[in-house]
Each structure stands twice: as C-alpha cells, then as structure tokens.
Amino acid sequence: MSQSLAYCRLMPDRAVKMELFDQFARVAQALASGRRVEIVDVLTNGDRTVEELARQVRLSTANTSQHLQVLKEAGLVAATRDGTRVRYRIASPAVYKFWVGLRSLAAERLPGVKSLVETYLGSREGLEPMSGEELLARLKAGEPLVVVDVRPVEEYRAAHLPGAVSIPLDELEYRLRELPADSQVVAYCRGPYCAFAPEAVRTLQAHGYAARHLSDGLPEWAAAGYRVESANGGGASAET
Amino acid sequence: MSQSLAYCRLMPDRAVKMELFDQFARVAQALASGRRVEIVDVLTNGDRTVEELARQVRLSTANTSQHLQVLKEAGLVAATRDGTRVRYRIASPAVYKFWVGLRSLAAERLPGVKSLVETYLGSREGLEPMSGEELLARLKAGEPLVVVDVRPVEEYRAAHLPGAVSIPLDELEYRLRELPADSQVVAYCRGPYCAFAPEAVRTLQAHGYAARHLSDGLPEWAAAGYRVESANGGGASAET
DNA sequence: GCAGTTGTCAAGAAATCAATTGAATACATG
DNA sequence: CATGTATTCAATTGATTTCTTGACAACTGC
Numbered sequence: 001m002s003q004s005l006a007y008c009r010l011m012p013d014r015a016v017k018m019e020l021f022d023q024f025a026r027v028a029q030a031l032a033s034g035r036r037v038e039i040v041d042v043l044t045n046g047d048r049t050v051e052e053l054a055r056q057v058r059l060s061t062a063n064t065s066q067h068l069q070v071l072k073e074a075g076l077v078a079a080t081r082d083g084t085r086v087r088y089r090i091a092s093p094a095v096y097k098f099w100v101g102l103r104s105l106a107a108e109r110l111p112g113v114k115s116l117v118e119t120y121l122g123s124r125e126g127l128e129p130m131s132g133e134e135l136l137a138r139l140k141a142g143e144p145l146v147v148v149d150v151r152p153v154e155e156y157r158a159a160h161l162p163g164a165v166s167i168p169l170d171e172l173e174y175r176l177r178e179l180p181a182d183s184q185v186v187a188y189c190r191g192p193y194c195a196f197a198p199e200a201v202r203t204l205q206a207h208g209y210a211a212r213h214l215s216d217g218l219p220e221w222a223a224a225g226y227r228v229e230s231a232n233g234g235g236a237s238a239e240t
Numbered sequence: 241m242s243q244s245l246a247y248c249r250l251m252p253d254r255a256v257k258m259e260l261f262d263q264f265a266r267v268a269q270a271l272a273s274g275r276r277v278e279i280v281d282v283l284t285n286g287d288r289t290v291e292e293l294a295r296q297v298r299l300s301t302a303n304t305s306q307h308l309q310v311l312k313e314a315g316l317v318a319a320t321r322d323g324t325r326v327r328y329r330i331a332s333p334a335v336y337k338f339w340v341g342l343r344s345l346a347a348e349r350l351p352g353v354k355s356l357v358e359t360y361l362g363s364r365e366g367l368e369p370m371s372g373e374e375l376l377a378r379l380k381a382g383e384p385l386v387v388v389d390v391r392p393v394e395e396y397r398a399a400h401l402p403g404a405v406s407i408p409l410d411e412l413e414y415r416l417r418e419l420p421a422d423s424q425v426v427a428y429c430r431g432p433y434c435a436f437a438p439e440a441v442r443t444l445q446a447h448g449y450a451a452r453h454l455s456d457g458l459p460e461w462a463a464a465g466y467r468v469e470s471a472n473g474g475g476a477s478a479e480t
Numbered sequence: 481g482c483a484g485t486t487g488t489c490a491a492g493a494a495a496t497c498a499a500t501t502g503a504a505t506a507c508a509t510g
Numbered sequence: 511c512a513t514g515t516a517t518t519c520a521a522t523t524g525a526t527t528t529c530t531t532g533a534c535a536a537c538t539g540c
Contacts, residue, residue: 023350027349038258059499065516065518092349097345
C-alpha cells in the first residue's frame with residue numbers, strides 16, 4: 001500500500017489519503033529501530049563510511065548497510081561514493097531537528113528514559129554540566145580552560161569546538177600528561193545522551209583535575225549557530 | 241530487549257545504551273503506521289472518543305482502540321474515562337511539534353509526498369492559499385470576510401478561529417445560503433495536508449463565491465499563539 | 481439488579497521486518 | 511585486465527505488526 005506512487009486520478013480519495021499518511025509514517029518507521037537511531041546519532045557528528053559506522057554501532061557491515069538503505073529510502077541520509085568506499089551523511093538539517101524532537105519527546109513522556117539515562121551516564125555526583133553560554137563566557141573572561149573533545153578522532157576531524165583538543169575517551173588515561181594540571185578541563189561529546197564526556201570527567205577527577213562536562217554535544221553547539229572548526233580548514237559557522 | 245526497564249548496575253554499558261535508544265525508537269515506532277499518524281492528526285484538532293476516532297479514520301473500533309493503546313504506551317496520547325466513553329487527547333504540545341517535524345521532513349525529503357499531496361488536495365488552479373497574517377490583516381482592515389470552519393462540528397466545538405462559522409464540508413452544498421453572496425469567504429480545516437478547505441473552496445467558487453483557503457489549519461493557528469475560541473467558553477490563547 | 485452502550489482484551493492469519501549468512505557487484509591499484 | 515577491498519544484494523529464519531473476530535469489562539440508566 002505504501003509502495004506505488006500512484007499519480008492515478010482514478011484512485012479513490014480515501015486511498016490517496018492513506019498513502020499520503022503512509023509516506024509520513026515511513027519517515028517515522030526509519031527511526032523505529034534503536035540501531036537506526038544510533039546510526040543517525042553518530043552521523044550527526046560527522047560523515048562516515050559503512051565500515052566505520054558498523055564499528056561504532058557494533059553491527060555487522062552487511063546489517064549496517066541494510067539499515068542505511070532503510071534510512072536512505074526514507075530520505076534521512078544521503079550517500080556519496082568516495083573511491084572504494086561510500087560515505088553516508090545526514091541528508092538535511094531537518095533530520096537533526098527531527099531527531100532532537102524525537103528524543104526530547106521521549107525524555108518528556110517516557111518515564112523509563114530518565115532512569116535509563118541515569119544508569120547510562122552513570123553517577124551524577126560531582127558532575128555539574130556546563131552550558132555552552134557559560135563556556136563561552138568563561139573563555140571570553142580569559143579563564144585558563146582546556147576544552148577536550150573526547151569523541152573518536154574522526155568526529156573531531158569532521159568538526160569540533162574552536163580551540164578544542166582531541167583526546168578520545170579510550171586514550172584519555174594514557175594522555176593525561178597533555179593536560180596542564182593547573183587548568184580546568186571541560187569535556188564534551190556527542191550530546192546529552194552520550195556517556196563519553198561524563199565518563200571522561202570522572203576519570204579526570206580521579207586524577208585530580210578540576211573537570212566539568214558540557215551539557216550538550218557538538219551537534220547542539222553547531223545547531224545553535226556557534227562557530228565550529230574542522231581539521232582541514234578554518235572555522236565555519238554552521239547553518240541552523 | 242526493549243522491555244525490561246532495568247535499573248541494574250551490573251548491566252554492561254552497551255546493553256544500557258541499546259535499551260535507551262530502543263526507547264527513543266519506541267516513540268518513532270508509534271508513528272510508524274499511517275493509521276496512527278492519521279489518529280494523531282485528528283487528535284490535534286480536538287479530543288475524541290474511541291468511536292468518533294474510529295469513524296474519522298475509517299477503522300473498526302477494536303482496531304482503533306489498539307492503535308490508541310500503542311500511542312498511549314509511547315506517551316503520545318492520554319485518555320480520560322468519561323462515563324461509558326473514553327476520551328483521548330494529545331498528551332503534550334511536544335507531540336504536535338513532533339508531528340509537524342515529521343511531516344515537514346517527509347515533505348522536504350520524499351519526492352512522493354509532493355505528488356501525493358497534489359493528487360489529494362486536487363487541482364491547484366484558482367486556489368491561492370492565504371496566510372494567517374494576511375487573514376488577520378484583512379480582518380483588521382475591515383474587509384467583508386466570512387471565515388468558515390469546514391471541519392466536522394466536534395472540532396469546531398473544541399476550538400476554532402475567532403468569529404468563524406461552522407459549516408462542515410459535508411453540509412456545505414446545502415447551507416450555501418448562510419453565506420452572504422457578496423462577501424469573500426475564507427475556509428480553513430485541519431492543516432496543510434487536509435483536503436477539506438481546498439475542496440470547500442472549489443465548491444464555493446463553482447457557486448460563484450469569491451473564496452480562498454487558509455494555508456494552515458487550526459492546530460497551526462493555535463500553535464502560532466493566535467487566539468482561538470471554543471464553543472463552551474470565550475477566547476483563549478493557546479500556549480506554544 | 482439488568483439491559484444496553486462503549487471500550488478493551490485475546491487469539492489467530494497474513495503481511496512485514498530484523499539479523500544473519502554467503503554471493504555478487506563496484507571500484508582502485510597494479 | 512586481474513586482484514583485493516568495500517559495499518550491496520538475496521535468501522533465510524524467527525520475531526513483530528496489522529487487522530479481524532468474538533468474548534469480556536466498565537459504566538449508565540432503568
């Protein structure tokens with residue numbers, strides 16, 4: 001019923017209406033799998049090849065590819081062939097907005113989400129999230145702050161906060177010496193439902209650092225219109 | 241995997257993350273059926289009992305009830321027992337926003353939607369949609385305008401534009417005399433994907449009226465913060 | 481209490497979807 | 511043009527969805 005894009009005038013009104021609403025449903029359908037939501041979440045942090053994505057979301061390449069087909073057919077992601085690989089990306093800023101709407105609706109209405117977030121992000125003790133505005137204000141005031149991007153390096157390369165250094169969470173423990181012991185550290189990651197930054201803060205605090213994490217992640221920062229930098233180029237302001 | 245809301249600290253991180261994203265997916269899942277999207281669309285125009293809804297979306301009562309259970313469990317709708325009936329309503333304004341995000345994403349990214357809309361809304365000839373601002377400006381200027389709500393009466397009773405008269409599309413042909421022949425008529429319905437108002441305009445034009453339709457429907461009007469009236473009470477401004 | 485209305489639940493058939501596997505296709509390099 | 515790598519397609523299995531039917535539960539009004 002949702003397949004043939006009938007231009008047919010003979011189709012009874014009711015059938016056209018049903019098909020139209022089935023089209024709307026198809027977009028929701030695309031995010032009706034937790035794995036696909038994860039994929040979209042990763043993609044909002046930067047383009048990826050199928051293999052990179054598969055590694056991130058811990059699925060087989062074939063399975064990931066199929067999920068990507070579903071997302072592509074629903075118009076949520078787009079693909080570009082790049083030599084032997086295919087890079088996938090979010091198809092439009094509207095997709096990010098939709099994903100934000102989805103998760104805030106879930107957080108508002110599903111009681112289970114709140115408790116899961118607490119479990120996932122871990123103990124909140126000693127974790128005072130910092131807003132983007134506060135960070136900007138502190139930087140402007142000239143406070144000695146190191147901003148650390150704890151996401152995988154690929155995502156740092158795709159885009160990061162101006163002046164941030166990249167120390168993926170995996171490597172944090174081995175690279176602590178890169179952080180001056182006397183300055184405060186602000187870590188950020190993929191967003192409010194990403195555990196990387198809170199985890200990093202716990203690690204840093206365990207080693208005596210004054211550390212806090214940003215309440216939002218890079219996608220939110222960029223969507224808010226703040227400036228971001230990418231590895232192979234200077235800063236660029238993201239469109240809303 | 242998406243069932244047990246485990247508070248268990250022993251659960252490996254990966255499992256918690258998967259469950260969290262499954263929760264997000266559950267909300268999308270709820271709108272992954274065209275019938276449920278239709279139900280939500282109708283509900284954004286006013287509360288309904290199960291039976292009324294079933295009639296509107298042309299499903300059996302049992303089936304409608306089951307769809308409503310799905311929506312309720314995803315936190316999108318809420319129910320109140322009212323004597324022998326149960327009234328369902330949109331659970332929060334965030335649901336309306338989510339639905340708007342869904343449909344505009346679909347309209348932007350799925351080429352099939354545009355053609356279906358054209359088929360469904362019918363020929364665009366002679367149909368110049370009017371914006372809410374334009375309507376307000378014309379009313380303010382004192383132009384002789386009749387605003388007609390062509391949705392089912394229940395929806396008019398729930399909320400309508402200030403000063404609008406209710407003539408459901410079904411009855412329009414028989415109640416033309418209620419409209420002064422010399423004044424312009426502006427019809428509106430449930431929103432940009434509702435065929436009622438365009439259809440009404442065609443009917444009116446066929447009978448010699450100068451008629452136009454509002455580009456948006458009542459939910460958009462209310463969400464924009466404009467004043468609405470309801471049958472059993474004066475005007476009230478809707479919260480965003 | 482009992483009849484009638486309204487809504488929900490349970491079970492089953494048909495259709496659809498998710499994940500896995502193995503084969504097939506596109507491409508860069510030599 | 512052959513080769514190896516990255517990605518997609520195709521086929522399978524098991525799980526979910528959708529809708530129907532019929533039984534049951536909640537409530538009103540007599």
